[in-house]
Amino acid sequence: MARPKEFDKDAALDAATRVFREQGFAGSSAADLTRAMGIGRQSLYDTFGDKAALYRAALARYTALETEAHLAALSTGPRAIDGLEILLARVRAKAGEPCLAVGAVCEFGRSRPELAEVQAAGERALAGALAARVREAQDEGDVAEGLDVGEAAAFLTAAIPGIRIAARGGAGAAQLQALAELTLRALR
Amino acid sequence: MARPKEFDKDAALDAATRVFREQGFAGSSAADLTRAMGIGRQSLYDTFGDKAALYRAALARYTALETEAHLAALSTGPRAIDGLEILLARVRAKAGEPCLAVGAVCEFGRSRPELAEVQAAGERALAGALAARVREAQDEGDVAEGLDVGEAAAFLTAAIPGIRIAARGGAGAAQLQALAELTLRALR
DNA sequence: GAAATTCTGGAACGATCAGTCAATATCCCT
DNA sequence: AGGGATATTGACTGATCGTTCCAGAATTTC
Numbered sequence: 001m002a003r004p005k006e007f008d009k010d011a012a013l014d015a016a017t018r019v020f021r022e023q024g025f026a027g028s029s030a031a032d033l034t035r036a037m038g039i040g041r042q043s044l045y046d047t048f049g050d051k052a053a054l055y056r057a058a059l060a061r062y063t064a065l066e067t068e069a070h071l072a073a074l075s076t077g078p079r080a081i082d083g084l085e086i087l088l089a090r091v092r093a094k095a096g097e098p099c100l101a102v103g104a105v106c107e108f109g110r111s112r113p114e115l116a117e118v119q120a121a122g123e124r125a126l127a128g129a130l131a132a133r134v135r136e137a138q139d140e141g142d143v144a145e146g147l148d149v150g151e152a153a154a155f156l157t158a159a160i161p162g163i164r165i166a167a168r169g170g171a172g173a174a175q176l177q178a179l180a181e182l183t184l185r186a187l188r
Numbered sequence: 189m190a191r192p193k194e195f196d197k198d199a200a201l202d203a204a205t206r207v208f209r210e211q212g213f214a215g216s217s218a219a220d221l222t223r224a225m226g227i228g229r230q231s232l233y234d235t236f237g238d239k240a241a242l243y244r245a246a247l248a249r250y251t252a253l254e255t256e257a258h259l260a261a262l263s264t265g266p267r268a269i270d271g272l273e274i275l276l277a278r279v280r281a282k283a284g285e286p287c288l289a290v291g292a293v294c295e296f297g298r299s300r301p302e303l304a305e306v307q308a309a310g311e312r313a314l315a316g317a318l319a320a321r322v323r324e325a326q327d328e329g330d331v332a333e334g335l336d337v338g339e340a341a342a343f344l345t346a347a348i349p350g351i352r353i354a355a356r357g358g359a360g361a362a363q364l365q366a367l368a369e370l371t372l373r374a375l376r
Numbered sequence: 377g378a379a380a381t382t383c384t385g386g387a388a389c390g391a392t393c394a395g396t397c398a399a400t401a402t403c404c405c406t
Numbered sequence: 407a408g409g410g411a412t413a414t415t416g417a418c419t420g421a422t423c424g425t426t427c428c429a430g431a432a433t434t435t436c
Contacts, residue, residue, distance in 0.1 A: 002412030106294035162350030186374030190381025191433035
């Protein structure tokens with residue numbers, strides 16, 4: 001029986017995620033990562049394999065947690081449109097922080113299959129939940145009847161990085177709120 | 189009087205831009221850049237100063253050219269709404285290619301003042317032209333009267349990276365078209 | 377020819393890179 | 407206590423990084 005690990009793997013992964021969000025993959029060194037994670041260099045490699053595998057693990061965890069939070073926001077409120085509004089409010093509230101998912105698309109596009117599959121899974125989950133919520137909102141009269149729910153879901157999905165990039169480019173809270181309102185206006 | 193430069197500075201800058209668009213700043217080495225630009229190492233430094241200054245010059249040129257093309261698209265067509273549609277069609281058509289402006293925001297946010305000022309100038313020019321066009325479209329009855337033209341312009345500005353990131357994440361032409369249509373629907 | 381700058385690519389510099397190495401430590405089992 | 411398997415650490419490794427230096431040759435005007 002071997003020595004158990006001293007550090008909490010998920011806590012270390014979350015620390016690495018913070019570095020990757022700020023600096024991207026190419027801009028984050030192993031020294032940056034081990035420092036933030038509070039572990040030795042060999043521990044990083046023993047546990048995660050290499051820097052690219054660490055990035056993938058960070059992206060997978062980030063995507064899962066972010067999707068979970070999005071879905072929770074979507075499920076809030078008495079009417080489906082409330083869920084959509086609360087989702088966009090959450091996006092606005094956190095828009096000033098760098099987003100690992102957006103960063104990964106910018107840095108890699110779809111050139112890395114092992115990342116693309118993580119990204120696609122997150123998108124599918126969100127799109128499915130958004131489509132369901134849009135359909136409910138149509139039934140409740142808050143979203144126009146004739147709209148394709150898949151397209152509306154894709155539109156809402158695309159609005160999220162739009163808002164995030166606007167914030168990262170300097171847009172203030174009032175402007176982000178206007179973006180969210182116009183986004184929902186498109187569905188009315 | 190000294191020997192004149194042999195290479196075309198703008199052509200070299202465009203070649204560097206292509207590298208930066210694909211690989212970002214941190215991911216592009218001086219060797220990658222000199223190879224693509226077709227010039228010697230010392231010529232790069234003599235002409236552009238250093239890698240960061242080259243990136244700034246590339247971003248400034250890219251932003252100016254892209255803004256110019258956006259403004260030309262906006263000016264096309266008999267009605268103002270046509271200009272908006274043509275702008276979004278142009279964005280869709282080129283959305284699969286990495287965008288240096290979006291990449292710069294992702295990689296640096298506003299942490300580099302010398303880049304932030306380039307980005308802000310481009311955004312101001314586009315926002316001004318968009319606002320003017322939205323106001324015209326209101327007068328022509330194609331955009332709702334009650335909308336704030338500044339907010340509508342910001343919304344259209346945010347839709348551009350939204351579309352670009354959707355494309356870079358794998359969205360097809362039909363989905364991008366739906367995004368553009370819903371974007372304009374928000375203004376009706 | 378002289379002066380000022382340009383061109384090249386290799387060499388050099390100090391720094392940093394991702395990953396490996398070597399020694400020591402920790403756990404359970406016999 | 408010793409063995410086996412794994413964990414821990416920071417130093418080490420060979421490669422690459424951005425930038426400067428170098429030397430020789432080239433280009434322009436005076």
